[in-house]
């Protein structure tokens with residue numbers, strides 16, 4: 001089922017999520033609900049804390065060249081750890097928990113990640129480009145970090161000004 005996505009500045013987004021211990025049907029239900037929710041909201045990545053479950057689980061489903069997402073490309077990373085990272089790249093990121101805000105973020109170009117799949121089997125993944133960005137963005141959520149925390153000072157100030165303006169406008173019912 002589609003679950004509610006918690007958004008900035010909900011304090012839970014800044015919590016550290018706990019290791020997944022049991023790879024049971026409850027975990028599988030959570031992963032299935034995360035997928036339904038992410039697709040319904042046009043997302044390409046989602047961490048469990050974004051649906052208010054503080055577990056170290058994330059999913060990523062990048063679109064193909066035509067911009068279509070295929071479930072067979074779905075990645076489910078549980079208890080992921082970045083073993084090695086190389087280089088740098090800049091990408092304009094967005095996040096379902098920080099709606100309508102996009103900003104350039106610098107991250108590693110290539111990463112090697114060890115993780116478990118939904119059955120607890122140990123896996124390893126090496127990737128670069130957009131998938132490496134998505135892995136790093138989603139893994140930050142597991143440690144309670146949002147991409148807006150990586151912005152240089154002035155861009156962070158710009159975000160806070162814009163966000164307050166939208167919030168007051170929403171309160172007074174004015175559509176911005």
Ligand SMILES: CC(=O)Oc1ccc(/C=C/C(=O)NCCc2ccccc2)cc1OC(C)=O
Nearest residue numbers: 042043044045093094095096099100133134137
């Ligand atoms: C209005 C609004 O909030 O727009 C959106 C913002 C973000 C997103 C999705 C963001 C997302 O999936 N981020 C995953 C992390 C990530 C960021 C950059 C590259 C790889 C992985 C979707 C939105 O909805 C629409 C209709 O575009």
Ligand SMILES: [Co+2]
Nearest residue numbers: 094095096097
């Ligand atoms: Co995010």
